[in-house]
Amino acid sequence: MDDKKTFSLDPADQRRILEALGRGASRRDVLRLMFSMGIMASAAGGLLSVATNARAQTPRKGGRIRAATTSSSTADTLDPAKGSNATDYTRHNMFYSGLTQLDASLAPQPALAEEIRSDKATVWTFKLRKDVKFHDGSPLTPADVVYSLNRHKEAATASKVKTVADQFSEVKASGPNEVKVTLVAPNADLPVILAASHFLIVKGGARDFSATANGTGPFKLKEFQPGVRSVGVRNDGYWKAGRPYLDEVELIGIQDEPARVNALLSGDVQLILAVDPRSTSRVRATPGYGVLETKSGLYTDLVARQDAAPTNNPDFVMAMKYLIDREQAKNAVFRGFAVVANDQPIPPSHRYYLAGLPQRPYDVDKAKFHLQKAGMAGKSVQVVASPAANGSIDMAVLMQQSAQKAGLTLTVNRVPADGYWSNHWMKHPLFFGNINPRPSADQLFTQFFKSDAPWNESGWKNEQFDQLVLAARAEPDNEKRRKMYGDMQVLVHEKCGIGIPVFLSFLDGYNSKVKGLGSVPIGGFMGYMFAEHVWVDG
């Protein structure tokens, strides 16, 4: 983090700029990019010299690294459709490639599809690259893509993205190297959706994923033991020229956070996912190791169900939002590795973030006023928190203290992480949830805020909002979309039954010999895609 002192840039931003320079961006482009990130121009000169250094560090071929995620069990899978956690996503990105891939600003970039066209955001044509081969040597054909996309719609596949895939009304080959996807309704975000690891392309007809992963990805499967490890060796026929750099990559899961950090610091692994904010100083204090912070849209939210009393009272909801001490949550609970949020789910780094929305402060007096208006002064309410929702117990305890000052008795009901999502989440009037970042604003709003969404956490119903969701999804004009997403952020901020205290950062721990690491803010490990980007120095 020495760089930070010099340039007041965090590694994620640096990475974005360096990447732009690597792509051949001009000095002016970079200045514009930095301006858009709110970076002082004085930092620019220094940064440009860093860029030169970075390019002097040319990636080196060879070497092996072992990376540790947070979990590994017999539920580990090689089937992209069934991926359910960071370990699965990372493994799938090692062996498979998708039609598109997200970049550091979460914008979709062409991958297996070299050209993407759409007709009114409803009929999409993907022109496939010609030089792509599966690990078994067979070429990538439109039939493989059609099979890979259509299998999500079959219930028997048990795909995690079945509901997303249900919007494909037809997927068919429309030429020797072309696939046409027709949607039931317009969706300008299809290229973003298809970048998810679940939609990675498998070989046509593939059904048995118990021991094979025949994809077009940067690594070939060498060993897969569910609950133990996955090992990939370099795919020399990878379609990205010169990539990947590593000879071999091994992926394991270490559930216990201290054990994970110890494994990093003892040199047993070179890269770890999810460093606890409390361990960051220890990692950074050890020479030869670092922590990479990726600011993201991940949040833990307080949810007040709108279909239960007393949480459906708008004044009660408002009081709860005023009772959240966001600065304290950021500093005490997450040790500064968070960004203060404003009760709406789009993080400041997102391209559709509405910058002008006034920040809701921590205000006990206003909370007291709203509680009295809601008739809740002196009453008692229970809030359900769990280790499953990152930081929720600590935040609940903080809120308990502020609620006391406002004249509300908040009892914290701690429940275990096991079974939280099926037994407690969305099943109490007042509880905490935890939402992983989604690459598109549409996915976030559709899955968690639209009236008919199965995961509409607070059971919030707003007709105007629903119309905006549909209109924005169909709108190909970027500026008009931005305006609509802005309106939606205001609506959620003002009226929805959720309070979002902070956006959390992903923290990866790394051995300094590992180079090329960056941020793709849908998750740690470069958005689970580190394997094809990193190399080992010396």
Add this chain to the structure above:
Amino acid sequence: MAEARALASPRRFAVPARWRGTIAWLVANRLASGALTLVIVSMVIFVITGWLPGDAAQEALGQSATPETIAALRAQYGLDKPPHIRYLHWLQGLLTGNLGQSFTANLPVTELIAGRLPKSLLLAAVTAAVSVPIALTIGILSAMWRGRALDRALNLATLSMVAVPEFLVATIAVLVFAVKLQWLPALSNAVDVSTPAQFVRTYAMPVLTLCFVVIAQMARMTRAAVIDQLSASYVEMAVLKGARPARVALRHALPNAIGPIANAVALSLSYLLGGVVIVETIFNYPGLASLMVDAVTNRDMPMVQACAMIFCFAYLLLVLIADLVAILSNPRLRHR
């Protein structure tokens, strides 16, 4: 267990009287009641895991479950059938040596267990090989010097060992030997073990941690058993006849204490198979205990059942061996 005994009682069968009371008869008897115990345990586990909220299909789909995909997955797993049919189906498979298919890994249970069981047995064996001699030595020494400085020191040491939780021992060991001194690896995946040196490096810390837990128990039980014998009148006689303390303890008292000691050792060792989940977690050791914990989390019934059967079987076997050792070491029981 009482019913199990009654059901397996010899009186229900026409058995020649001369067979009864022999060691072979005892073993056969115990094996029969053991088999019955296994069946009862499997039923209990089946019912209890059935009470856990959610099933394998819901766990596999998590947040993204829809009624349609859940129904399809349940049909795939055979969860759409009523519980008693599923149980009988499983039991039938067990009798033909087929433990079924793991729901989550979509691999035969036997294949998954085949990868883990040898590792668990190896860890248990190494720990036993290290801990049993140490524990017996400590126990006998402190019995011989009971009440004196050595005994008090050993008592203090074993009691503090048993009082420190194993996750703490493991974490401190990792901090010291792996992170600070960098002598040993922090993880014991046991996948790249090919030379004796690697073997020692891999197993040193897990075995050390487990020894902390089991040595204290065994040493305390050994001490108590030997002291019990040392206060008997035949020992007094041996002392009066002029036998040296070491001979009194080892030649006279110890053979009579073997029964209780064997039982203490069996109980401690049975813990080494299924109770080592903390050590497996901290050192990332791919053993059976973590396999079973995963299986419970994922509601992977065939896997839970198979692991439970193995742990139960190992326990029964160890207890049986301990009883046999006790009988064989005691002439009065041996010739009954």
